[in-house]
Amino acid sequence: MxxxxxxxxxxxxxxxxxxxxxxxxxxxxxxxxxxxxxxxxxxxxxxxxxxxxxxxxxxxxxxxxxxxxxxxxxxxxxxxxxxxxxxxxxxxxxxxxxxxxxxxxxxxxxxxxxxxxxxxxxxxxxxxxxxPWTPLRIDLTRPVKDPGVRIEVVTRPAQAEAYAAVHRAAFDGSAFTDERWHAMATGSPFTDARSLLAYDDEGTAVAAVTVWSAGPGRPGLLEPMGVHRDHRRHGYGMAISTAAAAALRQLGATTALVCTPTSNTAAVATYESAGFHQLPNIHDRYRTA
Structure with missing residues (x-):
């Protein structure tokens, strides 16, 4: 057939x-x-x-x-x-x-x-x-290092608002809102997901990530990860990426994956600082007409 x-x-x-x-x-x-x-x-x-x-x-x-x-x-x-x-x-x-x-x-x-x-x-x-895009992967069969900052799992409305605010400040043109977070949380994939916030010493949310498990024994995914534009270059990207890997390990994932444009060298370096290793670059196919 x-x-x-x-x-x-x-x-x-x-x-x-x-x-x-x-x-x-x-x-x-x-x-x-x-x-x-x-x-x-x-x-x-x-x-x-x-x-x-x-x-x-x-x-x-x-x-x-x-x-x-x-x-x-x-x-x-x-x-x-x-x-x-x-x-x-x-x-x-x-x-x-x-x-x-x-x-x-x-x-x-x-x-x-x-x-x-x-x-x-x-x-x-x-x-x-x-x-080209650069995939990166970290092995989760071993414990992940401590992120070194306070990490919270988003479960309450106030945390969803903070998550949305960090996302808007991390990605130019983002229109993400707490309503969109709640919509995302109703989807069946979110059963195996966690949204995380990282905080600085003053209690300000400075970085955010959502991690997605595909079930125990399978690779998980970071999508998306972002650091508030006013709090960059302080190691918060490494911290939230490390926390993301730890969360996926707790969910039973064997590896954690993330992919970023190869031209975004800062993002590649951030993931590597958190223990991720580069995989061979990948490419889309495109047509012009």
């Missing part, structure tokens, strides 16, 4: 999240994680459902994609389907044809695991290699 494209709707989101959980394993290439859907859930369940695409064959989900912004599809497949030719050709056809409702006309990017056959097909179709 041929592979078919679906927009799963709200009722199908849990199946997509569960598939992503099952596909995470140590040693796998950087790929779409259930935490990526969890972070998108800040826009609400309906918006998240509208942004998700699944590809099924014989009732089994073989690929999950997230339309993570205009013209960007973040995509992964079941590990045993990376080199499935029929699936790869269906994916390539769906992302190339705007009428399929996956990507619009004009500039578009596709993120996929480096070992996916889809890369070869997109290259043959004229898609180019975009700017």
């Amino acid at each position: 041929a592979t078919t494209l679906h927009t799963p709707g709200i009722d199908g989101l849990r199946e997509a999240v569960d598939a992503l959980r099952d596909w995470q394993h140590d040693g796998a290439p950087m790929q779409l994680h259930p935490g990526d859907l969890g972070w998108y859930w800040r826009t609400g369940a309906a918006a998240t459902a509208a942004a998700v695409r699944t590809w099924l064959r014989n009732g089994r989900i073989l690929a999950v994609g997230l339309l993570d912004g205009p013209g960007l599809l973040r995509l992964t497949t079941a590990p045993d389907a990376r080199q499935d030719e029929e699936l790869a050709r269906r994916l390539a056809a769906d992302v190339t044809a705007p009428e399929r409702g996956v990507l619009p006309e004009g500039r578009a990017n596709v993120e996929a695991p480096v070992d996916a056959l889809l890369h070869d097909l997109l290259r043959e179709a004229g898609w180019h290699t975009d700017e």
Whole structure:
């Protein structure tokens, strides 16, 4: 039976999240994680459902994609389907044809695991290699060092407000609010997640992160991590990243992953200072028209 494209709707989101959980394993290439859907859930369940695409064959989900912004599809497949030719050709056809409702006309990017056959097909179709991203990973089979600052898990409304304020001050153009945090916290991926705040000696929230577990024995994800612009260069990025790794270890994750543009050398250095190690750079595929 041929592979078919679906927009799963709200009722199908849990199946997509569960598939992503099952596909995470140590040693796998950087790929779409259930935490990526969890972070998108800040826009609400309906918006998240509208942004998700699944590809099924014989009732089994073989690929999950997230339309993570205009013209960007973040995509992964079941590990045993990376080199499935029929699936790869269906994916390539769906992302190339705007009428399929996956990507619009004009500039578009596709993120996929480096070992996916889809890369070869997109290259043959004229898609180019975009700017590099650097994945980083830390082994959580050993204890993580103490972050050295006060860390709190966000559970109360006042903490959600503080988390949102730090996020807005960490990322230019951010419109994140405590309402969006509460929306994110209603999503099924947040069952295995924690939002953390780091405080300075005066009790001011200075850094924030959300960590996403895919379940015990699987890699977890940091998404996002940010330091308040008024409190940078004081080691708070290292502290909150260390706390994030410790939280994922408590959730049973075997490794913690994060990915940042290679050009963001400050972020790469921050993660390395927290004990993360660089993995080989990865690239999106893009077309200009």
